Amino acid sequence: MIDTIEIARALMRVDTCNPPGNEQAAAQILAPLLADAGFAVEHHCFAPGRANLVAVRRSRRMRPALAFTGHLDTVPLGAAPWRHDPFAGEIASGRLYGRGASDMKAAVAAFVAAALDAGGVDADLALVITGGEERGCEGALALARAKIALPEIAGWIVAEPTSNAIALGHKGALFSFIHFAGVSAHSSTPHLGVNAIYRACTAALAFRDMDFPARHPVLGQATANVGLIDGGHAPNAVPDRARLHVDVRTLPGMDHSEVLARLAALAGDGSSLECIHDLAPVWTDPTAPFVALCAAARDAEGHVAEPPRGASFFTDASVLSRLAPAPVVILGPGEPSQAHVTDEWCGVTEIEAARSLYGRLIRMHADAA
Ligand SMILES: [Zn+2]
Known part of the structure; x- marks a missing residue:
């Protein structure tokens, strides 16, 4: 035995x-x-x-x-x-x-x-x-x-x-980094720059409010969560880069390429999406x-x-x-x-x-x- x-x-x-x-x-x-x-x-x-x-x-x-x-x-x-x-x-x-x-x-x-x-x-x-x-x-x-x-x-x-x-x-799992670009400037003159952290924060709130109308009788609904944020290079500078990590859990029948397209659209100007894991x-x-x-x-x-x-x-x-x-x-x-x-x-x-x-x-x- x-x-x-x-x-x-x-x-x-x-x-x-x-x-x-x-x-x-x-x-x-x-x-x-x-x-x-x-x-x-x-x-x-x-x-x-x-x-x-x-x-x-x-x-x-x-x-x-x-x-x-x-x-x-x-x-x-x-x-x-x-x-x-x-x-x-x-x-x-x-x-x-x-x-x-x-x-x-x-x-x-x-x-x-x-x-x-x-x-x-x-x-x-x-x-x-x-x-x-x-x-x-x-x-x-x-x-x-x-x-x-x-x-x-x-x-x-x-x-x-x-x-x-x-x-x-x-559920499926879609893990993505979303990179935000900005324009650096002295922090005393923020109007001369484009703040990448603000771009990331605006996008993070949009991800928080994402609606996934589909429901599954056992698995429930799809979700999105921002789990990591980093950015900036000095406390006295307008940051020219920031990054979010977004974790979307999907339901059977959801098209992952459509979800990624939604994330990219919500991330807005100056962003680029890097998909890390795409698990069905x-x-x-x-x-x-x-x-x-x-x-x-x-x-x-x-x-x-x-x-x-x-x-x-x-x-x-x-x-x-x-x-x-x-x-x-x-x-x-x-x-x-x-x-x-x-x-x-x-x-x-x-x-x-x-x-x-x-x-x-x-x-x-x-x-x-
Ligand atoms: Zn295990």
């Missing part, structure tokens, strides 16, 4: 805080396990020390594969001191502590263990284990740029933390057969049925479900509220429940195929 918790602890002992990432060292823990279990394993390096791992095992029937995805990078530790060593995989009071416990090394360990367990099941499986997710899906985008070959996918399980409940998607929204029809399969697997494992929900965060599914189109279900152990916090933890029984649920899903997928 494969020990899920030991795999999770081994992953957590590798510091994969992003930046810089260093995910390759964690991927190298998983690769031999999967290769020994008959998976065709490929490392896709996208920067020094950084890699995605793609593992595929085909059945005799060569049917569309059940795909699992998760990321190996984590966010940094933050400034506050930790009571539990973030890189030791400590277990206390039934909780596995450390950076990446909930987001999302335990989940990766759970689906890897389920896949290793499924040696006797004639199932088509694809595991796409990425780096760089926390800073805009860098690893998944590298896979897309490389046009890596995946088998046809029947459905994606994104193992991000949902407390083992089903989430059907999330994800939504799966609740009546899709793949959702029913996941719900049936949860039911068989004794989980209580819940109404469909959305995730509050974005995931690699923005990229991967376009690389290999298929329904997406976000389903993983861990508390969403534990993601990115000090003394992050994940319940040990919840990790084991995820591994059991994933195993059930693999068997049900094989039977249904």
Whole structure:
């Protein structure tokens, strides 16, 4: 029997805080396990020390594969001191502590263990284990740029933390810097210059007041937020440059190029827009057969049925479900509220429940195929 918790602890002992990432060292823990279990394993390096791992095992029937995805990078530790060593995989009071416990090394360990367990099941499986997710899906985008070959996918399980409940998607994310130019002058004669900070502030208020009329029954409405502002070069000068960072979260069906055009128009004269991240929204029809399969697997494992929900965060599914189109279900152990916090933890029984649920899903997928 494969020990899920030991795999999770081994992953957590590798510091994969992003930046810089260093995910390759964690991927190298998983690769031999999967290769020994008959998976065709490929490392896709996208920067020094950084890699995605793609593992595929085909059945005799060569049917569309059940795909699992998760990321190996984590966010940094933050400034506050930790009571539990973030890189030791400590277990206390039934909780596995450390950076990446909930987001999302335990989940990766759970689906890897389920896949290793499924040696006797004639199932088509694809595991796409990425780096760089926390800073805009860098690893998944590298896979897309490389046009890596995946088998046809029947459905994606994104193992991000949902407390083992089903989430059907999330908003898209459009991150942009907007640069404002002005004309410098002595601050005692501002009428001789053009103040770039005023331009940025005028635009920031316009972004605050942006209206997105569309509503989604689960995801709500699109939003815009100005999160960063900088500019100027001296306290006694009219600034000739300023910059805003705007984060727009979009709904399924919204055209990102139209949103960018709106931002550019609102930014006005003397501005230029630089899009940093363009990640598509994800939504799966609740009546899709793949959702029913996941719900049936949860039911068989004794989980209580819940109404469909959305995730509050974005995931690699923005990229991967376009690389290999298929329904997406976000389903993983861990508390969403534990993601990115000090003394992050994940319940040990919840990790084991995820591994059991994933195993059930693999068997049900094989039977249904
Ligand atoms: Zn995550």
